[in-house]
Amino acid sequence: MLDCRSVDDLCAAIVGLAVRGAPALGAAGAMGVALAAATGEPLDDAARRLKATRPTAANLAWGVERALAASDPAEEAVRIAADDVARNRRLGAHGAELLPEEARVLTHCNAGSLACVGYGTAIGVVRAAHESGRRPSVWVDETRPVLQGGRLTAWELQRLGIPFTLVADVMAGSLMAGGEVDAVVVGADRIAANGDVANKIGTYPLAVLARHHDLPFYVAAPLSTFDPECPDGSQIPIERRDADEVAVIGGHRLAPMGVQVENRAFDVTPHELVTAYVTEEGVAATAVAALDAAASA
Ligand code: MRU
Numbered sequence: 001m002l003d004c005r006s007v008d009d010l011c012a013a014i015v016g017l018a019v020r021g022a023p024a025l026g027a028a029g030a031m032g033v034a035l036a037a038a039t040g041e042p043l044d045d046a047a048r049r050l051k052a053t054r055p056t057a058a059n060l061a062w063g064v065e066r067a068l069a070a071s072d073p074a075e076e077a078v079r080i081a082a083d084d085v086a087r088n089r090r091l092g093a094h095g096a097e098l099l100p101e102e103a104r105v106l107t108h109c110n111a112g113s114l115a116c117v118g119y120g121t122a123i124g125v126v127r128a129a130h131e132s133g134r135r136p137s138v139w140v141d142e143t144r145p146v147l148q149g150g151r152l153t154a155w156e157l158q159r160l161g162i163p164f165t166l167v168a169d170v171m172a173g174s175l176m177a178g179g180e181v182d183a184v185v186v187g188a189d190r191i192a193a194n195g196d197v198a199n200k201i202g203t204y205p206l207a208v209l210a211r212h213h214d215l216p217f218y219v220a221a222p223l224s225t226f227d228p229e230c231p232d233g234s235q236i237p238i239e240r241r242d243a244d245e246v247a248v249i250g251g252h253r254l255a256p257m258g259v260q261v262e263n264r265a266f267d268v269t270p271h272e273l274v275t276a277y278v279t280e281e282g283v284a285a286t287a288v289a290a291l292d293a294a295a296s297a
């Protein structure tokens with residue numbers, strides 16, 4: 001548990017990944033504005049600093065803006081947090097219907113309750129299938145460089161009693177070639193208007209592999225992750241992170257000192273590789289259809 005008593009505390013928690021995952025960032029952003037209002041910090045400056053912490057997840061700016069526009073930012077932040085869990089439950093129920101009995105799902109990064117306020121998006125789909133007796137199991141990508149899969153998704157699934165196997169990211173192709181995967185289900189950090197999806201680095205190669213092996217590739221995300229103002233994936237800002245996340249593992253430096261490192265936190269999966277988008281409003285073949293379903297709900 002981490003107490004954040006100022007916007008600076010919260011910004012440090014976000015940059016340090018103590019709070020991460022797109023929907024959790026949305027709620028945290030709104031809470032940050034509420035915190036600024038409560039402590040007398042100028043709201044616009046707080047909003048700017050919060051949004052600058054992590055540029056890729058659409059939810060962060062969305063949560064900040066929602067709280068800024070509200071007459072009572074604290075009330076709005078609490079509403080966003082409660083709403084997140086309810087939306088994820090609905091999303092999970094829609095997604096579970098896509099999975100066959102005893103589905104072997106491959107997932108990447110952590111899109112479970114630790115990435116949200118609760119329940120999860122991609123893991124919410126698996127949870128809903130588990131709760132309805134469909135007996136899914138999960139291949140959990142460890143997710144280099146900072147191992148959200150090995151550290152967070154594995155922990156969550158263990159607590160939930162959902163069968164899973166932790167694998168190195170590089171094993172996905174072998175699993176698919178061996179007929180051991182029925183579907184790939186991932187979360188998202190930003191979905192552009194044309195349906196291109198930014199998610200944790202390593203998601204795009206999974207989508208390419210899934211297409212090669214004729215497997216469905218599902219993106220599970222709440223509507224707050226969709227960014228209709230962003231025309232396509234080329235316009236999504238991709239966060240670059242510290243070199244030591246790649247060169248140092250568990251406190252041990254594995255690469256020689258001074259090597260050049262490229263550490264992109266996210267990649268973009270082109271919309272053509274996405275089989276369907278699962279949101280709280282249902283399952284849609286395109287991002288436009290997902291937003292239309294939301295508008296008419
Ligand atoms: O760098 P992170 O850990 O914030 O990245 C998180 C992801 O990429 C998740 O897959 C995404 O935010 C969806 S979370 C429901």
